[in-house]
Amino acid sequence: QFHMIKYEDLKWDESLGQGSFTRIYRGHKTDIRDGENYTTEVLLKELDAGHKNCWESFFESASLMSQISHKHLLLVYGVSVHGVQNIMVQEFVKYGALDLYLKRGRSVSVSWKLDVAKQLASALNFLEEKHIVHGNICAKNLLLAREGDQSQGISPFIKLSDPGISVAMLVVLDRIPWVAPEVLDAPDDLTLECDKWSFGATVWEIFNNGNSPLQGWDLDEKRQFYESFQKLPPSQWAELADLITQCMDYQAALRPSCRSIIRQLNSLITSDYEILHSTEPVTQ
Ligand code: ATP
Ligand code: MG
Numbered sequence: 340q341f342h343m344i345k346y347e348d349l350k351w352d353e354s355l356g357q358g359s360f361t362r363i364y365r366g367h368k369t370d371i372r373d374g375e376n377y378t379t380e381v382l383l384k385e386l387d388a389g390h391k392n393c394w395e396s397f398f399e400s401a402s403l404m405s406q407i408s409h410k411h412l413l414l415v416y417g418v419s420v421h422g423v424q425n426i427m428v429q430e431f432v433k434y435g436a437l438d439l440y441l442k443r444g445r446s447v448s449v450s451w452k453l454d455v456a457k458q459l460a461s462a463l464n465f466l467e468e469k470h471i472v473h474g475n476i477c478a479k480n481l482l483l484a485r486e487g488d489q490s491q492g493i494s495p496f497i498k499l500s501d502p503g504i505s506v507a508m509l510v511v512l513d514r515i516p517w518v519a520p521e522v523l524d525a526p527d528d529l530t531l532e533c534d535k536w537s538f539g540a541t542v543w544e545i546f547n548n549g550n551s552p553l554q555g556w557d558l559d560e561k562r563q564f565y566e567s568f569q570k571l572p573p574s575q576w577a578e579l580a581d582l583i584t585q586c587m588d589y590q591a592a593l594r595p596s597c598r599s600i601i602r603q604l605n606s607l608i609t610s611d612y613e614i615l616h617s618t619e620p621v622t623q
Pocket of ligand 2 (some may be wrong): 480481500501502503599
């Protein structure tokens, strides 16, 4: 299903932290092609030794990403197994996770955020056409490959990362509000509609400068949020708030198609938003 990479061909550089049951490192991989050595910068995602029982799910995520190709989907080069170590080798994306990038306080314009949302929608549309469920869409899993420069008309460029360990192996409540409410009852039955919900939550995050919705809530409060059918605080931009609400509909069947999402994103005019905010500072 995927390319096996020899452990000897990998070089480990600094740690970039931890994910869900994973440790993340920057590194390099060496290939020999036509008798010449090539090195590529890579990201090494190693499954925690304490969670070896998740390896199937971990490799399924690698396999999924290896089988599909789209400009806004992260490239996975393959996997490497070395003794007890299970490693996913993937493209290193220069500016890292989008939530951290936005939280660092980089001031980006509304049209920048809208570009990112459109790029994610195009990746989602691609997956929808192929009937592939991602299952872990959030701003943390959007990686920023290019910052863009508005003065020169250059857009940002994002790539959607691999879904990682299946939510069924994790604490589902932790993933509120990104995980669709119906997943709480059936964590093994992810559908395309679940990704629509996550898309809505992710767009919410992007327009709230990477701040996590429901930050600091405990698991019980999060569960109650869903049990009482609550919604995230709406954006002041009515048309955007409406799109997020449609995606985060508690009735999965009512969530919009990707075509509809793209059409609605294309009809958003950023000047409307800027007029709305011209008299007041944009609040967090
Ligand atoms: P999850 O499955 O929950 O997404 P994970 O194992 O993918 O967990 P993350 O929390 O998504 O781990 O990623 C940890 C950090 O590693 C991110 O915040 C980001 O800064 C960095 N990172 C992840 N993937 C890449 C990549 N391909 N290129 C550069 N940085 C990355
Ligand atoms: Mg991730």
